[in-house]
Amino acid sequence: MPAVRANIRLKSIDVYIRQKHGTARSLLPAELDIVDRYAAQMIRQIRSQWPMDTGTSWGAWQWEVQGQPGSASLVIENPMDYTTFVHPAGTAPNPSASGALASSYAGRLITQAFNATKNQMVAAIKRQIDREEGRRQRPAEPAERTWDLAERLRLIAEARARA
């Protein structure tokens, strides 16, 4: 009864970046934010159908974006070591004797959430890549900023307004 990790490779995004940028590059903050937004949507969907007893594994669902050049990916995981065993009351546990993740309830929920999200997510990231690449000629940000509380609060307010 292991923990689960789904590695979602964003290959079409890597290909698109190479087309538009000319070479591989890391995902930029605004692009990462879009992946985060859809990942949060996937986690909400998974949690909304996740059976709850103690709530430990409900709260342990998490995601992480990996935006390295040429290998952008999204990892959805649950580190509780009984995750593949969890199933709704009245249904059979993982039907696979080998415990294959994809056939477990967790694996099926991850796949459903991914399928419900992937097209919109990819389209939104590509639109953001277009915007970022269109801005490549703009002047760089000032080299020196004052990193005080007011500046950090301003960044948060801007991000909330964009969301």
Added chain:
Amino acid sequence: MSDLFRADLSITEIGVDLTDLQRRLDGRELTIFQDAAIQMLEDTKAVWVGWKYKGRPPGAARQVSRAAWKQELQITEGVRQIILINKARDWRTGRKSYASHVARSKGSTPEYLEVLQILKMVNLPQLTQDLIQAVRDTFAENLPKKRLRVNKNDPPKYETMDLET
């Protein structure tokens, strides 16, 4: 703990003390807690920008520690926590941890402490107020007491699956 992982972050200081509440969170309380947690993650990442990458080649990885922020929720007992985690690995080797050392300049306060101060000052009071109100509004005191589960092995054994788009 291996030296390689010593700078990993697992911030457990953000929480609402509901020790007197014997049951786990339920219903609208879960929605409030989850929404606040996701907002905290977004706010953390909003501040985690503007790094200089001095000496880093143009094609090398960037935004590594920003992307690595994630969270877990503890909704079961005691202080209900939003645990912020960062296990970023050095872009050159992919092995060495460094998240707790990230700072705006040499010798300045680590950035995670600056962020933590903001989350406690801006986000936590609203969460505390909303959550306590939701607990008062929830007629579920007869739900059974629950205890957090713990893994038998740390780190746990993972089963993986691969998806692609």
